[in-house]
Amino acid sequence: MSQARAIQLESESKTQQRLMVQEDSRQQIAFTSAYTKDYSQPVLAMSEQRLRANARGFMAAMPRVRTHFAVKANAHADILQIFKEEGTCFEVASMAEVDAMLELGVDMETVFYSNPIKSPASVVYGAKNGIVWYSVDTPEEVTKIAAIKPDAKLYLRIEVSNEGSSWPLAGKFGASPAGVEAIIETAKSLSMQICGVTFHVGSQCSNINNWVEGINAAKVLFAKLSGHGFVPELLNIGGGYPLQFTGEEPTIQEIGAAINKELESIPDNIQVMAEPGRFLVGSAGCLVAQVVGIATRDEARWVYLDTGVYGGLLELSLEFPMNMISERTGEAGTWTIAGPTCDSIDVMGRHKLPANTEAEDFIYLPNLGAYCTTCACDFNGFPTPVMHMVD
Ligand SMILES: Cc1ncc(COP(=O)(O)O)c(C=O)c1O
Incomplete structure (x- = not known):
């Protein structure tokens, strides 16, 4: 096989895998979205x-x-x-x-x-x-x-x-x-x-x-x-x-x-x-969280979620790979994502979310079945994500 053909095949297979990841996220959101109804705290939906x-x-x-x-x-x-x-x-x-x-x-x-x-x-x-x-x-x-x-x-x-x-x-x-x-x-x-x-x-x-x-x-x-x-x-x-x-x-x-x-x-x-x-x-669990507020600080735009480093998202603070998907569609903007507590370490880096994100939007985080609920505490009185088992 020529080198050009090998590169083409590799790139096709990567595109295929990227599409599979997107489809997988869609499926995870599908079994989690019911929990936005009567929402009162972050939910980790876990698929049996x-x-x-x-x-x-x-x-x-x-x-x-x-x-x-x-x-x-x-x-x-x-x-x-x-x-x-x-x-x-x-x-x-x-x-x-x-x-x-x-x-x-x-x-x-x-x-x-x-x-x-x-x-x-x-x-x-x-x-x-x-x-x-x-x-x-x-x-x-x-x-x-x-x-x-x-x-x-x-x-x-x-x-x-x-x-x-x-x-x-x-x-x-x-x-x-x-x-x-x-x-x-x-x-x-x-x-x-x-x-x-x-x-x-x-x-x-x-x-x-x-x-x-x-x-x-x-x-x-x-x-x-x-x-x-x-x-x-x-x-x-x-x-x-x-x-x-x-x-x-x-x-x-x-x-x-x-x-x-x-x-x-x-x-x-x-x-x-x-x-x-x-x-x-990991891939059995999808977290749904809610935006508590957005803020503009000079040039930077911030999204504050109702859960963060203390509420099961510790790994994200260390630039762990993560897909954050909003229920809102629209052109993407780069946001600094923070948790709800008063602690300055409760920040999870920069991620893409729709530029028109607003308070009370729901945000889905697929692939969070591991090291999320087990690493969470209710510092500052914010409730930790509750786990629900779905079929
Ligand atoms: C001794 C030991 N075994 C297994 C694991 C599980 O690792 P992972 O979740 O990356 O598969 C860990 C994670 O810290 C560990 O410390």
Whole structure:
């Protein structure tokens, strides 16, 4: 194929994907728009059908990979129940999430405690309630767990590239090569078992290579662990699978194809799992919010919404990709979008909305099923978005 033809095909497929994103937003708005009637506070409409389709799509894209939903993305009991019915397992980070698992009635041996830094009390709580697997990325955490649950199965979180992710997690978590050595020495001295390897490529990650490199780094570490007398049995490829905001993001099929290929050289006796959060819930949820006021400040035009950084839109303040769609049509203008509180950090950057936007217009934010309601608080007395499940 000529280079010109290849470029033409690529551009056609990108146009196609952009159109699909627009159609998807329309569908999300369709199941949310009923909530503008008798509106009193922001609503996150969550589609059960989409939750189920997302879980099925993820599992189909990576048949060898066992899916553990990252509960932090949206811990609503109805969502957990739906994923349980779809056959996913779960990953937790706190005692409250352990409680959610007890409430849900899952086999606690299938629950993974993936927060690398846990309080002693939460390790005690996890152990008391039957959790076997704990992630570690420091020698201190190994020592902590050894004192509480000496028969724990540890999985070692390594640092990997987070380049190309909208919400990087590197730096705060993940052991460096020197850190790995220290963890191995500590585990050996305390007779703790390192049974697996994990990594996180960063949330909303568009760089497939991060997973490829992570799996290859895990292979190298498996050999090292075996050399130290450990018996590796787990590869946990973490979360990070992206939503489609522009159509430029890789699809789950594309990511799955690259991961599946790398997994071919992972021996059958190694169980492989992933911890998707955003991907499973994000595109199932669409937020409807309302404009409380507009303001002209010198040259700049501002839209103030009835929810903001404190009300579930924290990610937007860090220039996270987002589609903001008004019910009003008309020529687009560039607005600075702010939340309703009196805090100056409650600002979500500049976005396009109709130039004739007015107070009381409804604004839709598709793809907000993850890290929205779970990150919201009612600072200043503004109500947090309420979640409603729709078919
Ligand atoms: C340990 C762990 N696993 C999984 C996830 C889920 O990531 P995502 O929502 O990007 O899939 C996170 C997110 O912070 C995490 O910290």
